[in-house]
Amino acid sequence: MDLDEAVRALAPRLVAYGVARTGSLAIAEDIAQDVLLALVRRWQRLGPPRSPDAFAFAIARRRANRTLARRALMVPIDVIHWLARDEPTVEQAYETRSELRLTLSALRALNRRDREALLLRSIARLPYEEIASLCGSSVAAIRMRVSRARRRLTDSRQEPSDGRRERTA
Amino acid sequence: MDDESERLEIDARLRATFAPPDDVVDRVVRQSLAGTDRKRRSTFVWVFAAAAIAMLIGTVTLRQRGQGQRQPAASSITIVGDGSMLVVERNDGRRWLIGPRQDRLTQGNYVILISQ
Numbered sequence: 001m002d003l004d005e006a007v008r009a010l011a012p013r014l015v016a017y018g019v020a021r022t023g024s025l026a027i028a029e030d031i032a033q034d035v036l037l038a039l040v041r042r043w044q045r046l047g048p049p050r051s052p053d054a055f056a057f058a059i060a061r062r063r064a065n066r067t068l069a070r071r072a073l074m075v076p077i078d079v080i081h082w083l084a085r086d087e088p089t090v091e092q093a094y095e096t097r098s099e100l101r102l103t104l105s106a107l108r109a110l111n112r113r114d115r116e117a118l119l120l121r122s123i124a125r126l127p128y129e130e131i132a133s134l135c136g137s138s139v140a141a142i143r144m145r146v147s148r149a150r151r152r153l154t155d156s157r158q159e160p161s162d163g164r165r166e167r168t169a
Numbered sequence: 170m171d172d173e174s175e176r177l178e179i180d181a182r183l184r185a186t187f188a189p190p191d192d193v194v195d196r197v198v199r200q201s202l203a204g205t206d207r208k209r210r211s212t213f214v215w216v217f218a219a220a221a222i223a224m225l226i227g228t229v230t231l232r233q234r235g236q237g238q239r240q241p242a243a244s245s246i247t248i249v250g251d252g253s254m255l256v257v258e259r260n261d262g263r264r265w266l267i268g269p270r271q272d273r274l275t276q277g278n279y280v281i282l283i284s285q
Contacts, residue, residue, distance in 0.1 A: 004202065007198055011194045011201070015189035015194060016188060029196070037201055040202065118183075119183075121180075122180040122184065123183055123187060150175060150176060154175055154179060
């Protein structure tokens with residue numbers, strides 16, 4: 001696999017992962033851009049990483065964590081910023097798609113580690129071994145987390161109303 | 170434990186839900202691949218700037234060293250011998266008379282050191 005091919009294969013998955021983590025297409029695009037630039041530089045300086053997918057999603061995961069932490073501090077400013085705008089942007093239109101909103105809501109109801117494992121498996125399409133390595137956990141534990149997250153997503157999908165029913169494991 | 174159809178259905182739904190618009194993906198790919206050229210240009214600029222600064226520092230250092238070597242060191246002092254006496258005179262007018270050193274000071278043998 002050459003660099004061009006790797007970038008093209010990773011880009012949609014990175015943006016999707018960013019949207020699932022942050023709920024914002026604009027932020028997801030920034031994250032994907034940064035990750036791919038880092039990959040390109042690494043590739044040109046030292047050659048391809050052993051696993052370009054693991055390399056890229058390790059960075060994407062850190063960036064998403066940092067962005068969420070920063071956004072938690074900046075929420076009031078963001079609210080004022082959005083209120084000051086008259087028309088919805090392309091990003092807002094994208095984000096307000098009902099399916100996306102429902103899925104984001106269901107994902108947020110999951111345990112943080114379960115959600116992370118599920119996104120790395122379903123959207124990033126990383127093997128269980130690489131997810132375990134990224135998350136500092138065992139393969140068996142990751143399999144368990146992914147399975148539990150899938151089951152809870154299915155359950156929330158079958159709920160008739162607002163999908164906020166709490167479940168305990 | 171993990172039902173296959175459920176697994177496939179959930180994964181497919183997640184991928185479909187979060188699938189980004191094509192124009193966003195194209196932009197990300199294009200900018201990532203183009204970013205390498207920008208990086209190379211910026212590296213070249215940094216190397217060029219570092220070389221220019223090094224040359225400037227080298228030039229200034231060499232000039233200062235050259236000026237230091239041209240400064241007269243001993244020419245400001247004149248030493249004149251008069252018998253066993255030496256007269257040392259600086260260009261600012263100060264003068265020293267230096268005679269032979271004696272092991273013991275006795276009357277009539279002395280060293281005169283006069284600062285004028």
